[in-house]
Amino acid sequence: MLQLLQALAIIVSTVLLFIAFNKLYLKVGHPLLLPILTATCTVIIVLLVFNIPYETYMEGGQWISKMLGPAVVALAFPLYTQREIIFKYKYSILISIVFALCAGVASVFTLLKLSGAEESFILTALPKSLTTPVAMQVSDSIAGVPPLTVVLVMIAGFTGAFLGSTLFKIFNINSAISRGVAMGSASHGVGLTKLKEYGEEDLSIGSLAMGLSAVFGAFIIPLFVFLLL
Amino acid sequence: MNIIRTIAQVGILTLYYLLGVAIVEVTGIIIPGSIIGLLLLWLSLYFKLIKVQHVQKGANLLLAFLTLFFIPSTVAIINYPELLTKAGAILMLAVILSTLFTIIVTGKVSQYIEKREMGQEERKHASTTSSVSHHS
Numbered sequence: 001m002l003q004l005l006q007a008l009a010i011i012v013s014t015v016l017l018f019i020a021f022n023k024l025y026l027k028v029g030h031p032l033l034l035p036i037l038t039a040t041c042t043v044i045i046v047l048l049v050f051n052i053p054y055e056t057y058m059e060g061g062q063w064i065s066k067m068l069g070p071a072v073v074a075l076a077f078p079l080y081t082q083r084e085i086i087f088k089y090k091y092s093i094l095i096s097i098v099f100a101l102c103a104g105v106a107s108v109f110t111l112l113k114l115s116g117a118e119e120s121f122i123l124t125a126l127p128k129s130l131t132t133p134v135a136m137q138v139s140d141s142i143a144g145v146p147p148l149t150v151v152l153v154m155i156a157g158f159t160g161a162f163l164g165s166t167l168f169k170i171f172n173i174n175s176a177i178s179r180g181v182a183m184g185s186a187s188h189g190v191g192l193t194k195l196k197e198y199g200e201e202d203l204s205i206g207s208l209a210m211g212l213s214a215v216f217g218a219f220i221i222p223l224f225v226f227l228l229l
Numbered sequence: 230m231n232i233i234r235t236i237a238q239v240g241i242l243t244l245y246y247l248l249g250v251a252i253v254e255v256t257g258i259i260i261p262g263s264i265i266g267l268l269l270l271w272l273s274l275y276f277k278l279i280k281v282q283h284v285q286k287g288a289n290l291l292l293a294f295l296t297l298f299f300i301p302s303t304v305a306i307i308n309y310p311e312l313l314t315k316a317g318a319i320l321m322l323a324v325i326l327s328t329l330f331t332i333i334v335t336g337k338v339s340q341y342i343e344k345r346e347m348g349q350e351e352r353k354h355a356s357t358t359s360s361v362s363h364h365s
Contacts, residue, residue, distance in 0.1 A: 061301030072263035077288035096339035108327035173336035
């Protein structure tokens with residue numbers, strides 16, 4: 001009973017925290033105030049200050065995480081309403097997604113190899129641009145460390161959500177397709193939370209990129225490891 | 230009434246997700262259940278097995294809270310104090326740089342291909358509507 005109440009309290013406080021920080025972000029609009037950053041940091045600080053283990057937090061937190069599955073399914077909705085533009089530019093979108101996947105894997109591999117990182121770290125980092133559930137499965141299949149992969153997946157997501165729009169401005173990336181494919185392939189669902197601000201077209205292409213990267217990545221990354229390591 | 234309808238729609242989306250998970254478990258494919266569920270819902274919408282109004286409110290609610298669902302897995306970072314070592318810093322830096330690189334080159338390449346695809350379509354269009362071709 002007590003455990004149930006505790007889980008409930010964790011869920012309610014995380015949701016309220018998110019709503020409050022989201023309101024603040026919508027009001028001020030500064031990327032440093034993205035709720036994934038502010039809400040997550042607040043939770044971490046609370047856990048550290050009160051010496052609460054992550055496992056205790058997850059007794060409630062796991063229920064929030066479980067909603068990610070239906071939320072990914074919900075992405076079918078913008079994908080359906082925007083189907084005409086997707087069909088129209090199918091080649092641009094498909095080629096760019098495969099390109100992004102290769103660029104992401106090759107660049108993180110090269111950077112880590114050059115800096116002399118351990119092989120288990122390299123394997124752990126390879127699936128970082130895929131959506132969390134797939135990244136975990138891929139990491140497991142290539143002998144990486146799945147929970148650490150999740151952390152790196154989140155860092156890749158943060159990077160896109162936080163710096164993506166600045167990069168779009170600097171490098172003049174200004175079409176819904178290029179923004180959607182770049183963000184969805186490099187920063188998966190966390191990137192999509194930022195892409196949402198550009199509108200439904202960006203979001204639908206972003207979710208398509210996220211979904212297809214996951215599917216292609218599940219095949220390409222193990223193949224890459226098999227051929228190169 | 231509206232709230233009940235929205236919650237019921239979230240229920241429909243959850244059923245699609247569970248169906249996706251079940252398919253993955255039975256067939257053993259490596260694609261995650263949520264992506265299979267997404268595919269099934271899209272096909273159901275496309276072949277009019279389900280109406281847009283039956284999922285629209287639920288889908289918009291879940292998408293509005295998308296960020297929230299990532300918070301618990303991100304908090305897992307506290308279980309990895311080794312990220313604060315030099316090797317951990319290099320690992321994180323490599324992921325950040327690789328992500329920035331991927332966004333830039335993909336954005337540029339995609340924009341280039343898109344313009345070509347658009348150009349080809351216009352040329353096709355132009356050649357069917359008029360026989361005059363312009364050479365410069």
